[in-house]
Amino acid sequence: MSEPAPEVSVLLVNWNTREMTLDCLRSVYAQTTRTRFEVIVVDNGSSDGSAEAIAREFPQVRLMAEAENHGFARATNLQAEVARGEKLLLLNTDTVVLDRAIDNLVAFSREHPEARIWGGRTLYADGSLNPTSCWGRMTPWTSFAFATGLSAAFPKSKLFNPRAYPGWLRDSARHVDIVTGCLFLIDRDFWRELGGFDRRFFMFGEEADLCMRAAKRGARPMITPDATVIHYDGGSTRNRAGKLIHTFSSTIGMIDDHFPPRSRASSRRMVVAAAGIRALGYGLAAKLNKERFGGSAATWGEVWRRRSEWRRGPIEGELNPASPRR
Known part of the structure; x- marks a missing residue:
């Protein structure tokens, strides 16, 4: 009898973050107990021995060891093409899954199917809030506020810094404009309907573009505080x-x-x-x-x-x- 298909395909894109990626994978397997899942890792031509270390410690992971750096968007598209899960979970390699976050996020998605894209809450390593799990959409006004420095001068202002959702500690379930790619759940069929990430975006902006295209098709992305991860932020981007x-x-x-x-x-x-x-x-x-x-x-x-x-x-x-x- 064939093994049932996974409910979720967990997709990680690694580039020279060997130890962080290993820690992330350990947390995925330790904290995900109620959801059938597979893990697919693309290694973007790392030079730190990442691919060998992942294969050695996690032989059950589907490892795609590439010879070049495809960037985040193209690498994720490659993973999605071979994913078998009903849903796709994009997870940064510089994260650590806490308190059954993946199980909770999948359950949340089933309770709120109308959202079509789901995310969670992110913390810094010291346990303080990392508010970058979601953003408001860009508008001509937010571009002006950023250019003039108003958003930086008044970071807690809903008028001058609306993209940051100031005053909200990500401690309640809520509709948002943009779920960022560090913890990003989407139905595989909807991903394919959208055509995945725009390949022009090598890194940064790809999930914002996808969410805005999704909104035009009726999606109303949501995040839940019940799905919490540590996000160190910038693990593979030091420049x-x-x-x-x-x-x-x-x-x-x-x-x-x-x-x-x-x-x-x-x-x-x-x-x-x-x-x-x-x-x-x-x-x-x-x-x-x-x-x-x-x-x-x-x-x-x-x-x-x-x-x-x-x-x-x-x-x-x-x-x-x-x-x-x-």
Whole structure:
């Protein structure tokens, strides 16, 4: 008699996070007891021995050891093509599953099928709230608030920083605009209906784009505090300038794809201005206090110099760290 199909396919994309990934996998198997699941790991050409370590400790994992770094979107699409689960759970490698989080999230999805996309609550390693498990959608107003620094100056303001859902501790079930990809559950059939992630997004922005496309088909994403994980955040992204460049390029892509035509050009200019304002501000601050602001000045200076790379939209592929100064 054949083994029943898994209820959930847990999808992890690994890139040089061997120890974090192993810890994540240990927590998945230890904490998931009520749900039939399979685990599929794509290793994006890691150089730290990740693939060998995963295969040795977790022979039951379906390991796709790739020779190159496909990025998050393309790697996840590869996993989804071979997944057998009724649902797909995207789980970051820099997470640790707590308190039956996967079991609870699957149960929550069955209680709220109308959401069609589900997420949970994330904590930092010290147990404090990591609010990045969900976001509000981008709008021309949020682009303006970010560019002018209003969202940073007034982080607790629902007017100036609405994307962060200020004042809400992620301690109640709620509809949200964007469930982030660190803990992201979706029906496999709906994933395929949407065509998966847009391959143009190498990293950052892919789940926001997917959620906004899903909303046009009636989805109302939700998160639940009963599904909680530790999310260390940025385990495979240590180059802050590179992360920001990819983030800005993805933001431009989101504007082009989802903003009303009449507001696209002005919103694009706002994004470029945001980088310029920060490069100028941190550059001036570093002249007064290099020890405190020198690192940020260098980071934002690089983002600004390389604006010709990101202001065209999503960057498909890894960044060249030796990109010439502009």
